[in-house]
Amino acid sequence: MAGDLLLTGLSGLTAFRNVLNTTGHNIANVNTDGYSRQRVELDARDPQRLGSSYVGRGVNSGDITRLYDQFLSVQFRNSSSATTELNAYFNFASQVDNVLANQNIGLSTALQDFFNAAQGVADDPTSIPARQVLLTEGEVLESRFNTLDNLFGDLSAQVNSSVQGSLSDVNNLAEGIATLNQQIVVASGAGNGAAPNDLLDARDKLIDDLSKLVNVSTNTQENGAINIFIGSGQSLVLGSNFNTLGTQPQGFDPGAVDVVFQQPAGNVVVTKFMTGGALGGAIRFKNEVLDPAINTLGQVAVSLAFAVNEQHKNGIDLKGNQGQNFFSDLQVGVVDLGGAGSLNVNFANITNLTSSDYSLTTDASNTNYTIRRLSDNTVFSGLVGSGSVTQDGLTFDLTGLAANADFRVRPTRSAAGQFSVVINAPEEIAAALPVVSSIPTANTGSGQVNDISINNLAAANLPSTVSLTYDSVLQQYTVAGATGGPLAYDPASNSGDSYTLNVAGFGDISFTLTGQPDNSDTIDLADNSGGVGDNRNANLLSSLQTALTLSGGSATFQDVYGQIVADVGRRAQSAESNRAAQEGLLNQTIASIASVSGVNLDEEAADLIRFQQAYQAASQVILTSRTIFDTLLGAFR
Structure with a gap:
């Protein structure tokens, strides 16, 4: 009997020593990042049958588990x-x-x-x-x-x-x-x-x-x-x-x-x-x-440089010379990714230009090309034999391609870093237009030319005067000195309409016609040599600020x-x-984890006292067992 009591006391002593060690371990790691509170699992030992009853045999010190929630x-x-x-x-x-x-x-x-x-x-x-x-x-x-x-x-x-x-x-x-x-x-x-x-x-x-x-x-x-x-x-x-x-x-x-x-x-x-x-x-x-x-900053840089340059080149400067690029002539970036052949890409129409990069590949027979707009993965495809293709304001020259070509096209990526002013002197600013209109005093009607602009200017001086003569019967202007005529003009319905004439070796002259011309009235478009006070091209440059130049003609x-x-x-x-x-x-979530796994010093201190008392009580059980054993020995002396 005393032996059973001794074993029971020893089991408690061992169990509560483990619990005290674990509690001390928790307290020691209260500030350890990532530490999960641990707990000793205690289980009652299987009882021993004694007569018609079962007598307990103490406690088992089971696994030491950590309080951890996988979901949390x-x-x-x-x-x-x-x-x-x-x-x-x-x-x-x-x-x-x-x-x-x-x-x-x-x-x-x-x-x-x-x-x-x-x-x-x-x-x-x-x-x-x-x-x-x-x-x-x-x-x-x-x-x-x-x-x-x-x-x-x-x-x-x-x-x-x-x-x-x-x-x-x-x-x-x-x-x-x-x-x-x-x-x-x-x-x-x-x-x-x-x-x-x-x-x-x-x-x-x-x-x-x-x-x-x-x-x-x-x-x-x-x-x-x-x-x-x-x-x-x-x-x-x-x-x-x-x-x-x-x-x-x-x-x-x-x-x-x-x-x-x-x-x-x-x-x-x-x-x-x-x-x-x-x-x-x-x-x-x-x-x-x-x-x-x-890329979008580069799109603004490309569009601004392109628009200003095109307009500036269509004017003449203080010395009567044709305007040159105001800003640097920006180029499309093309990177060969290890395919075959070569690819040239040029800006064609800045109105349709996007800020996206593109990929261009060809098949194994160099028959078909595929252009992918990478911003939205839109695909454009066709035959390499077509020679060139224009897409999103870019012209792709396909003549240098070979089988299994693989190129990355970056139209605007480097533009902001390459943007620069390239004219050197204020006299080089092309504020004037090379063409001026004049109305002969012999005219009896009110027809006139307005809003003159020049495109694709190839020379600063108009080779010869361009004359428009009105035919009131046919309701049209006949044209001398340029191609593109005659110009249909009904004062009742065409006033304010735009027209374009081409002068070989010079460029395109665009203008609007207004007023009520009489039969045989003429309008002359002449060279503007010496027109240093002309401000029309400067006005056109200034108007680019509000022009819907980008995003398909919807944005400035x-x-x-x-x-x-x-x-x-x-x-x-x-x-x-x-x-x-x-x-x-x-x-x-951190608060929830702390409530499950965190060490609470107040709780651990209470456990320390509780299990210390339990340890002492288990020790007392052992002492009691020894006293009983000594009493039994004394009875047989």
Whole structure:
């Protein structure tokens, strides 16, 4: 009997010693990040039959379990990944937003000032100071475009650095998880299946840290090892093995990097699969904000340079010379991705120009080409033998293509950085038009030419006077000195209509006809030599500010730039509000985890007292057993 009581007391002593050790372990790790509170599972031993009854035999000290909720853990990782992704996205996007909206850096004010200066030349075309102001404002535009391009380049480098830093952390965490997997498998086997709780906490902490960098999903093997999948399901850790991530330059953009799995057979590009966390946030920012902003800024630069240059070249300067390019002649960027042949692409119509990049490929027989607009994956295809094709304001020269060609076309990507003023002196500003109209005094009617403009000017001087003579019977002007006539003109229905004539070796003359001409009335279009006070081309340059030049003829330069500012601002604001919402969910999850797994010092202190008393009581049971045993021995002496 005394022996049974002794064993019962010993079982309690052992059990409560384990409980006290575990309680002390909890208290010691109250500030250990990722630690889960542990608990000793106590079970009553099987009773011993004694006569018609069963007598208890004490307590078993069972497994030491950690208080852990798998559902809350998954919820924490998902919320953590979403929060850090939005945080990275917002931090980058807000930088672009601040730059574009800054009056000292952005384009809005500079565009307004440039066209105001063009109007200043129109108001006083012979004024050298007014012309110098226009040159200066052009140089300010150059500086703004170049500065924005440089800032975006710096931001792209920051994104690359962020991606590379995140990948370094991912690799370190993957190695740590694989190592812990191996230790957990060994420890679980040595402990006959008992869970190595502290190792499990350490591994979960690494997985939690990994979720801050990229989306994480897991599954557990039968031996206790965990497999880790990141992004859209790419395997990072399988048992004690792990893959290594790295970067390599993008083939079509040396200033950007791709994320790759580094494999013995070669790198595998996985950039588009990397979602969530700081890594996913940086990549998504680049794809959704930075690249579109760079391309759209370039679209404004190309369209502005093209429109101003075309108009400027259709005028004459103070010296009577044909106007030259005002801004640099920007070119379409074409990158060969390792295919065959060559490809030339030129700007054709800036009204239809988009901010998208394009891919062009050919089939194995070089019979068919495929052009893909990458912004929306719209496909245009046809026969290579057609020689050329015009799409979205671009002319693709197909004559140099070969089988299996693969090109990336980037029409606007580098335009902002290449934008510059190329005329050197105020006298070179072509404020005048090379053609002037005159009405002979012998005319008896009121017919006249208005709104003269020149297109495709090939020479500064009109070879000979172009004469329009009205035939009231046929209701038309006959034309001498140019092609394109006769010009049908009914004063009742055609007044204000536009007409175009071509003069060989000179260019196209466009104008409107108005008034009520009499029969045989003439209008002369003559060379404007010496017309230094003419301001018509300066007026046409100034009017480009409000011309619907972009987006299919629906937007001005400032409209498109404003769209960049608005879109970036909207995305930054959306990211900020979504981040705040995710942070709220994350904090709720953290609180729920703390209620399940966190160490409460008040509770542990109470347990310490309670189990200390139990330990002392178990000791007293042993002492009582000894007293009974001594009494029994004394009875037989």
